[in-house]
Amino acid sequence: MKPVAIFRHTPTEGPGYFATFLEANGVPWQLVAIDAGEAVPASPTAFSGLAFMGGPMSVNDSLPWIDEACSLIRAAADANIPVIGHCLGGQLMAKAFGGTIKRNAVKEIGWGDATVDDSAEAEHWLGDFKGKATVFQWHGETFSIPPGATRLMHNEWCGSQMFVLGLHLAMQCHVEMTPEMIATWCGSWEEEVAGLVALPLPVQTPQQMQEETAYRLPAMRELAGRLYTSWIRGLKRG
Numbered sequence: 001m002k003p004v005a006i007f008r009h010t011p012t013e014g015p016g017y018f019a020t021f022l023e024a025n026g027v028p029w030q031l032v033a034i035d036a037g038e039a040v041p042a043s044p045t046a047f048s049g050l051a052f053m054g055g056p057m058s059v060n061d062s063l064p065w066i067d068e069a070c071s072l073i074r075a076a077a078d079a080n081i082p083v084i085g086h087c088l089g090g091q092l093m094a095k096a097f098g099g100t101i102k103r104n105a106v107k108e109i110g111w112g113d114a115t116v117d118d119s120a121e122a123e124h125w126l127g128d129f130k131g132k133a134t135v136f137q138w139h140g141e142t143f144s145i146p147p148g149a150t151r152l153m154h155n156e157w158c159g160s161q162m163f164v165l166g167l168h169l170a171m172q173c174h175v176e177m178t179p180e181m182i183a184t185w186c187g188s189w190e191e192e193v194a195g196l197v198a199l200p201l202p203v204q205t206p207q208q209m210q211e212e213t214a215y216r217l218p219a220m221r222e223l224a225g226r227l228y229t230s231w232i233r234g235l236k237r238g
Helices: 017-024 064-078 088-096 120-126 179-186 189-193 206-232
Strands: 004-008 029-033 049-052 083-086 101-116 132-143 150-154 162-165 168-171
Touching: 004 017, 017 029, 017 206, 049 064, 049 088, 064 083, 064 088, 083 088, 088 101, 088 132, 088 162, 088 168, 101 189, 101 206, 120 150, 120 206, 132 206, 168 206, 179 206
Parallel strands: 004 029, 004 049, 049 083, 083 168
Antiparallel strands: 101 132, 101 150, 150 162, 162 168
16 A cells, blocks of 8 residues: 655654554555755656645745645645645645635634534534534634635634535644643743733633643544544555
């Protein structure tokens, strides 16, 4: 089986639990370290799937690899090679598929909830998982739902938490988090909240995030497991 290409855009936002899940299910993967200067492949055909992780940049920034990544996403869709995106990765997918990315009304940082939409697509991807789900957030921008896609989850702070388009899954939230990643990200918290007069309700402090990890993480792993299980069913075999 060809590997899943995992695109990393900054050293602290690696594949986390996503890679652990792939390995547990016998799916090989290959890291493409954009942050280390690796080039975006010209074609997706060497891979069974594409996964795009997070990053502090905006897809609206003038970075040469952003348009290249969007072109690769579209080529993968044309070749029926599934794509999955986490936060920045989801925004790349939204842009590639014709959506727009803009500043969200408020930042979301830390543990929170998102509500599963009542739709056939949600049942296909999540089975009997309904209602509110635990997710981890770290974003200040958001995407619109591209033409032809279906929203999968939302919350009161960000209407577009997740969408699906055929084999492809784009997330604004982070379901790949590990305790180690959370601790590392907390180190940049002060920079993230700089300039805010007061902390919005969906922004947690580092202490709150780390105190809630022990009981929040298992609930999010349930969600991630369902999403990832559905996604790997579409991987190109052979």
